Amino acid sequence: xxxxxxxxFINPETPGYVGFxxxxxxxxxxxxKKGFEFTLMVVxxxxxxxxxxxxxxxxxxxxxxxxxxxxxxxxxxxxxxxxSTVEIEExxxxxxxxxxxxxxxxxxxxxxDCFKTIISYIxxxxxxxxxxxxxxxxxxxxxxxxxxxxxxxxxxGHGLKPLDVAFMKAIHNKVNIVPVIAKADTLxxxxxxxxxxxxxxxxxxxxxxxxxxxxxxxxEDEDFKExxxxxxxxxxxSVVGSNQLIEAKGKKVRGRLYPWGVVEVENxxxxxxxxxxxxxxxxxxDLQEVTQDLHYENFHSERLKRGGRKVEIExxxxxxxxxxxxxELRRMQxxxxxxxxxxxxxxxxxxxxxxxxxxxx
Amino acid sequence: MDPLRRSPSPCSSxxxxxxxxxxxxxxxxxxxxxxxxxxxxxxxxxxxxxNIMVVxxxxxxxxxxxxxxxxxxxxxxxxxxxxxxxxxxxxxHSVTHVIEEKGVKLKLTxxxxxxxxxxxxxxxxxDPILGYINEQYERYLQEEILITRQRHIPDTRVHCCVYFVxxxxxxxxxxxxxxxxxxxxxxxxxxxxxxADSLTMEEREAFRRRIQQNLRTHCIDIYPQKCFDxxxxxxxxxxxxxxxxxxxVVGADRxxxxxxxxxxxxxxxWGIIEVENMAHCEFPLLRDLxxxxxxxxxxxxxxxxxxxxxxxxxxxxxxxxxxxPGWVNLAPASPxxxxxxxxxxxCRGAHDDSEDEF
Numbered sequence: 214x215x216x217x218x219x220x221x222f223i224n225p226e227t228p229g230y231v232g233f234x235x236x237x238x239x240x241x242x243x244x245x246k247k248g249f250e251f252t253l254m255v256v257x258x259x260x261x262x263x264x265x266x267x268x269x270x271x272x273x274x275x276x277x278x279x280x281x282x283x284x285x286x287x288x289x290x291x292x293x294x295x296x297s298t299v300e301i302e303e304x305x306x307x308x309x310x311x312x313x314x315x316x317x318x319x320x321x322x323x324x325x326d327c328f329k330t331i332i333s334y335i336x337x338x339x340x341x342x343x344x345x346x347x348x349x350x351x352x353x354x355x356x357x358x359x360x361x362x363x364x365x366x367x368x369x370g371h372g373l374k375p376l377d378v379a380f381m382k383a384i385h386n387k388v389n390i391v392p393v394i395a396k397a398d399t400l401x402x403x404x405x406x407x408x409x410x411x412x413x414x415x416x417x418x419x420x421x422x423x424x425x426x427x428x429x430x431x432x433e434d435e436d437f438k439e440x441x442x443x444x445x446x447x448x449x450x451s452v453v454g455s456n457q458l459i460e461a462k463g464k465k466v467r468g469r470l471y472p473w474g475v476v477e478v479e480n481x482x483x484x485x486x487x488x489x490x491x492x493x494x495x496x497x498x499d500l501q502e503v504t505q506d507l508h509y510e511n512f513h514s515e516r517l518k519r520g521g522r523k524v525e526i527e528x529x530x531x532x533x534x535x536x537x538x539x540x541e542l543r544r545m546q547x548x549x550x551x552x553x554x555x556x557x558x559x560x561x562x563x564x565x566x567x568x569x570x571x572x573x574x
Numbered sequence: 575m576d577p578l579r580r581s582p583s584p585c586s587s588x589x590x591x592x593x594x595x596x597x598x599x600x601x602x603x604x605x606x607x608x609x610x611x612x613x614x615x616x617x618x619x620x621x622x623x624x625n626i627m628v629v630x631x632x633x634x635x636x637x638x639x640x641x642x643x644x645x646x647x648x649x650x651x652x653x654x655x656x657x658x659x660x661x662x663x664x665x666x667h668s669v670t671h672v673i674e675e676k677g678v679k680l681k682l683t684x685x686x687x688x689x690x691x692x693x694x695x696x697x698x699x700x701d702p703i704l705g706y707i708n709e710q711y712e713r714y715l716q717e718e719i720l721i722t723r724q725r726h727i728p729d730t731r732v733h734c735c736v737y738f739v740x741x742x743x744x745x746x747x748x749x750x751x752x753x754x755x756x757x758x759x760x761x762x763x764x765x766x767x768x769x770a771d772s773l774t775m776e777e778r779e780a781f782r783r784r785i786q787q788n789l790r791t792h793c794i795d796i797y798p799q800k801c802f803d804x805x806x807x808x809x810x811x812x813x814x815x816x817x818x819x820x821x822x823v824v825g826a827d828r829x830x831x832x833x834x835x836x837x838x839x840x841x842x843x844w845g846i847i848e849v850e851n852m853a854h855c856e857f858p859l860l861r862d863l864x865x866x867x868x869x870x871x872x873x874x875x876x877x878x879x880x881x882x883x884x885x886x887x888x889x890x891x892x893x894x895x896x897x898x899p900g901w902v903n904l905a906p907a908s909p910x911x912x913x914x915x916x917x918x919x920x921c922r923g924a925h926d927d928s929e930d931e932f
Contacts (some may be wrong), residue, residue: 258742
């Protein structure tokens with residue numbers, strides 16, 4: 214969307230001009246009218262700043278009442294799924310954004326089951342879409358499939374934790390994973406580089422498929438190519454979130470105020486927040502496409518392979534029933550024929566007796 | 575030793591004057607105060623021992639903190655934060671150093687616990703730690719009940735356990751609560767908020783209040799324990815500390831130049847976090863607690879309370895009370911029995927009575 218050319222409506226009288234160069238504008242107008250839908254899932258241990266980051270990214274307050282559960286409640290809690298939808302409009306373009314939060318992830322002492330809830334939620338959305346798509350009225354399919362998952366990695370570890378690896382391997386075939394290093398203001402620059410490298414090495418070692426930004430096409434301008442290259446080099450993004458306005462160097466910026474300095478959220482030297490935002494906005498369409506073309510298709514084929522057999526069984530049952538009924542009919546017909554023969558014999562044996570008997574059947 | 579500052583005497587076995595003996599009037603200086611100097615000389619000759627254990631998830635800066643506390647490279651192996659693969663199970667790793675300052679020798683043993691709380695299933699991850707602590711008590715007990723004892727029993731008992739709480743900013747996690755509940759009955763525990771440079775001042779205070787509330791709700795008795803305050807001075811000093819625990823600490827072992835001074839700190843693009851600056855973090859409070867003011871107290875409580883609890887349980891279990899001088903037959907403890915000793919708070923004075931029976 215950042216590479217739009219201004220609408221050029223060339224004079225139709227120009228010789229050799231057919232007019233389909235105007236198609237992109239038509240698509241653009243239609244999509245603006247329709248609006249965009251995007252579902253973003255955030256997963257990570259509690260206390261990593263997920264809510265703050267989401268609020269910072271979309272400059273909204275999706276979590277107005279941050280009720281932090283007490284320690285006693287945390288012990289009994291299992292992972293829950295909380296989806297909140299918000300409609301954001303900017304310059305006439307409407308975005309219906311759904312953020313799926315997963316409180317309780319990673320909190321329990323034994324986290325073996327904590328991602329089952331999340332995986333079943335993702336599958337459920339795919340199932341719903343599949344059902345809608347196979348239905349009769351396909352006009353207004355609501356797309357609630359999860360298009361992107363921000364996975365928050367703790368900056369305090371030495372890389373990925375066993376839970377991180379297990380979770381990512383469980384969902385990398387279902388959703389686009391974008392790993393994010395949270396609370397990046399606790400790391401110095403060197404530590405950040407080391408951690409990023411270590412995470413990338415571990416991702417490769419465990420064969421985890423994270424979302425890869427598509428390379429810029431050769432016909433794009435240099436700036437865009439450079440931007441894409443920078444973005445690709447910074448994965449995983451190390452971010453800091455905040456919606457508080459702090460006074461720094463004479464102007465008000467969003468940041469965090471410490472006794473030793475101010476961390477500015479939108480300063481590319483301090484953290485990768487801007488890069489994350491750029492990536493999300495520029496590639497929102499691509500994320501949706503990959504979800505549709507790759508993850509959904511995977512789910513689709515898996516489901517039909519499983520579900521197909523179910524349908525066959527039902528047909529088989531019907532066939533079986535038909536066959537059985539036919540067999541029964543044949544048996545009854547044979548029985549009747551035998552009885553008729555018997556009657557005939559009896560009639561021939563005893564002439565005077567009920568000739569009428571034979572016709573009872 | 576500064577005689578003006580009230581500090582507990584190094585020989586804890588000295589009998590305090592019972593309330594019934596009245597103080598007697600002295601007619602002139604006798605020279606009793608010279609005993610302090612004699613104690614000092616003896617203590618310096620013998621040297622001090624201090625065993626500290628650091629527990630927390632990997633990456634919370636435990637190794638760095640220990641290096642910062644003792645201003646030396648206690649951990650000579652891998653630098654923290656670099657390519658250490660998470661061990662599959664909890665391991666305990668001890669290292670001993672002798673540090674010297676102005677003629678005072680300190681034999682410092684630091685036990686690290688890599689792999690704590692890092693697995694997917696962290697159930698019972700505190701068992702190896704409890705087992706280690708009880709093992710040290712057992713070792714001391716076995717030495718103590720020998721007929722011919724060594725002059726100075728080597729003390730490997732853990733005097734203090736520093737528990738590193740990750741700076742989530744919310745409250746204590748279920749794992750933290752389980753661990754603290756079990757360990758506070760066996761050893762002196764000092765919780766700290768690790769990597770506190772990720773929290774602003776307001777977040778820090780709110781987090782601290784919530785942790786204190788959690789500790790109260792779950793009846794977790796951390797060091798300094800209220801019931802062991804001996805007099806009003808202790809109470810005042812310790813109350814101030816209790817108000818600030820858990821300390822929000824930052825560890826660093828690199829030096830940087832700030833305003834012409836060389837300070838230990840972390841350098842970031844937006845400023846330098848000075849570790850020893852009270853406005854930045856509370857590391858000086860932790861250092862003072864562990865080394866400058868409460869080191870001897872930690873050892874005393876370990877010896878008089880935690881070790882005594884352990885000893886009582888062991889003696890009860892072997893159904894053999896001491897019958898006379900030199901007669902004790904104690905079977906070695908089986909590991910399964912002692913992972914969670916029942917809380918049996920013994921007052922400090924009782925230690926003297928049982929010594930007599932022996």
